[in-house]
Amino acid sequence: MSDTDQFSIIQSKGTLDWVYPSLILASTAAAMDKEVQVFHTFYGLKAILKDTSDLKVSPVGNPAMKIHLPYGPEFLRSMDLNRYLPSFIWSMPGMTALATWGFKKQMLLQGQVPVEELRSLCIELGVRMSACQMSVDAMNFTEQDFIDEVEFLGAASYFAQTPDSQSLFI
Amino acid sequence: LFGVKIIGLILHNTKLLIGVEVSVENMNVLDLQGFACPMPVIKLKKWLSLNDLSEKPLYLKVSDKGALKDIPAFCQQKNIACQVLRVEDVLEFRLEAKNV
Numbered sequence: 001m002s003d004t005d006q007f008s009i010i011q012s013k014g015t016l017d018w019v020y021p022s023l024i025l026a027s028t029a030a031a032m033d034k035e036v037q038v039f040h041t042f043y044g045l046k047a048i049l050k051d052t053s054d055l056k057v058s059p060v061g062n063p064a065m066k067i068h069l070p071y072g073p074e075f076l077r078s079m080d081l082n083r084y085l086p087s088f089i090w091s092m093p094g095m096t097a098l099a100t101w102g103f104k105k106q107m108l109l110q111g112q113v114p115v116e117e118l119r120s121l122c123i124e125l126g127v128r129m130s131a132c133q134m135s136v137d138a139m140n141f142t143e144q145d146f147i148d149e150v151e152f153l154g155a156a157s158y159f160a161q162t163p164d165s166q167s168l169f170i
Numbered sequence: 171l172f173g174v175k176i177i178g179l180i181l182h183n184t185k186l187l188i189g190v191e192v193s194v195e196n197m198n199v200l201d202l203q204g205f206a207c208p209m210p211v212i213k214l215k216k217w218l219s220l221n222d223l224s225e226k227p228l229y230l231k232v233s234d235k236g237a238l239k240d241i242p243a244f245c246q247q248k249n250i251a252c253q254v255l256r257v258e259d260v261l262e263f264r265l266e267a268k269n270v
Contacts, residue, residue, distance in 0.1 A: 024207065024208050025208075027208050027212055028207070028208040028211055028212070031208065031211045031212050031214075031215040031244070032211075032244065032247050033247065033248075110206050111204050111205050111206030111209070111233070111234065112206050112209075113209060121212060125212065125215075
């Protein structure tokens with residue numbers, strides 16, 4: 001199989017705003033008949049846990065994130081709250097949960113599907129999900145924490161399986 | 171005058187409706203309105219794996235703006251003839267198996 005028929009992503013981040021784009025790209029590539037593999041390393045492992053409640057998003061340290069209220073009057077919804085509110089607000093208790101709730105709502109209103117559903121769609125389309133064995137051990141995860149379809153690999157096997165088609169998702 | 175306008179409008183809409191229905195009669199219809207990227211392409215792929223395009227062409231409705239380029243690109247990859255029927259708030263395509 002030539003390189004152009006393969007697509008692979010190295011997922012090293014585990015927040016919602018990092019997981020959505022790679023799942024969208026992976027599922028589309030699979031629909032376009034590419035052989036797709038997502039290699040999860042470090043915090044990216046959170047994307048393939050059975051329990052997805054750890055997938056969150058926060059404006060803290062994320063100045064590019066746009067925050068719009070999903071509901072309310074038009075003038076409020078059009079305001080980018082990350083721009084107008086001081087950043088310490090977002091470090092207050094409960095703000096990560098609020099931002100995550102807003103992000104998910106915005107995604108659904110946009111016609112996007114929940115991240116768990118997108119993940120199972122990817123798997124259904126034949127996207128291979130692999131986990132870096134070293135990271136699994138380093139982060140104190142056990143193999144049972146992950147969804148059943150996950151393959152546990154070392155970096156060397158990942159490189160062997162996806163010659164010339166890796167892209168680090170930064 | 172207003173009445174005439176109303177009747178005209180009703181007639182026009184009926185014509186449109188009939189027009190659409192006639193052209194849809196021999197096609198399968200797939201309505202993917204409300205789905206954003208990547209769902210239209212994925213749902214279309216699923217549909218294609220369950221249905222045979224060479225039996226009947228497919229009439230596809232999508233509301234995602236990106237689909238205007240994505241659906242033809244997908245069809246090109248899959249060797250399917252894709253015709254854009256309408257570009258408004260809702261995009262409409264006609265997909266047909268290529269006769270090769």
